[in-house]
Amino acid sequence: xxxxGEKTRALIEKFIEHNxxxxxxxxxxxxxxxxRYTLIGKTRASGTxxxxxxxxxxxxxxxxxxxxxPRMQFSHILVDGNQAFLRASGEGCGLYGRYEQPFYxxxxxxxxxxxxxxxxxxxxxxxxxxxFGKELVDAKAGKASLRAT
Amino acid sequence: xxEEKTRALVRQFVDHLEAQRFEQAYRLLNRxxxxxxxxxxxxxxVYxxxxxxxxxxxxxxxxxxQLPMIKVSDILIDGDRAFIxxxxxxxxxxxxxxxxxxxxFLRVEGEGLAEIVEYLDTVQLEIALYGKKLVxxxxxxxx
Numbered sequence: 648x649x650x651x652g653e654k655t656r657a658l659i660e661k662f663i664e665h666n667x668x669x670x671x672x673x674x675x676x677x678x679x680x681x682x683r684y685t686l687i688g689k690t691r692a693s694g695t696x697x698x699x700x701x702x703x704x705x706x707x708x709x710x711x712x713x714x715x716x717p718r719m720q721f722s723h724i725l726v727d728g729n730q731a732f733l734r735a736s737g738e739g740c741g742l743y744g745r746y747e748q749p750f751y752x753x754x755x756x757x758x759x760x761x762x763x764x765x766x767x768x769x770x771x772x773x774x775x776x777x778x779f780g781k782e783l784v785d786a787k788a789g790k791a792s793l794r795a796t
Numbered sequence: 797x798x799e800e801k802t803r804a805l806v807r808q809f810v811d812h813l814e815a816q817r818f819e820q821a822y823r824l825l826n827r828x829x830x831x832x833x834x835x836x837x838x839x840x841x842v843y844x845x846x847x848x849x850x851x852x853x854x855x856x857x858x859x860x861x862q863l864p865m866i867k868v869s870d871i872l873i874d875g876d877r878a879f880i881x882x883x884x885x886x887x888x889x890x891x892x893x894x895x896x897x898x899x900x901f902l903r904v905e906g907e908g909l910a911e912i913v914e915y916l917d918t919v920q921l922e923i924a925l926y927g928k929k930l931v932x933x934x935x936x937x938x939x
Contacts, residue, residue, distance in 0.1 A: 687897040688918075688919060689917070689919065725877050732879035743933070749834075750915065752901065766881070766899075770834050771917055771919050780933050781930045782931060782932075783928045785927060786923070
């Protein structure tokens, strides 16, 4: 593995270690001050945050809707030079119910000893339902979807 | 060696994806390969093998009026696994379809792909393809 790959792997292992220990703030502190952190989707929590301060100021209050922070299991680590991907699954609980993400993904790009970019892939609908109390309805009828889940 | 094979398969997968040859992209899966579309949408789930994909998944994606145009920005390869980052836009029967953050996790086994996991904004599918919208829940916590 290249020297760049080794540095990336070391950072990813540290990220996992913080996550598994429930030190989520430390995970975000691995972002460079000008890093871009993106949570996919169009939920209230979704979007791109610039650096740890922005994450703590704008995202952290929304994540207080978790009554039980998701416990993650990391199944695959991919490292390619200064980029990496983590595949994971997680379960927790929000103000409005169970929160299940069987297919989490984290993309990272490393620069100058920290994360320059991090993208969190997840099912945004889980956030909408469990954290923000939403439901899907038929757009025309305005009636709740009767789909069996 | 494993990485070279992965790189070649990923290259083919990306070429098919960017040329909107989605069926050909799926056909890179082994006969017993697994395809996962994340979420709880009608199209979401785990599909076991090509026949399952074409029998169950394809009809659920028939609601695209304009197939997503996908552009790959990053490819990561580590041994027999890869991750592809992409953006995409198209249109469904109920409106425009935007996926600024597509992701594909691939795992190679034998001469083909043993697994594809497609990451995307599931709510976009619900709105553009299945005519749904999000509203405050009458009984929060129920899908």
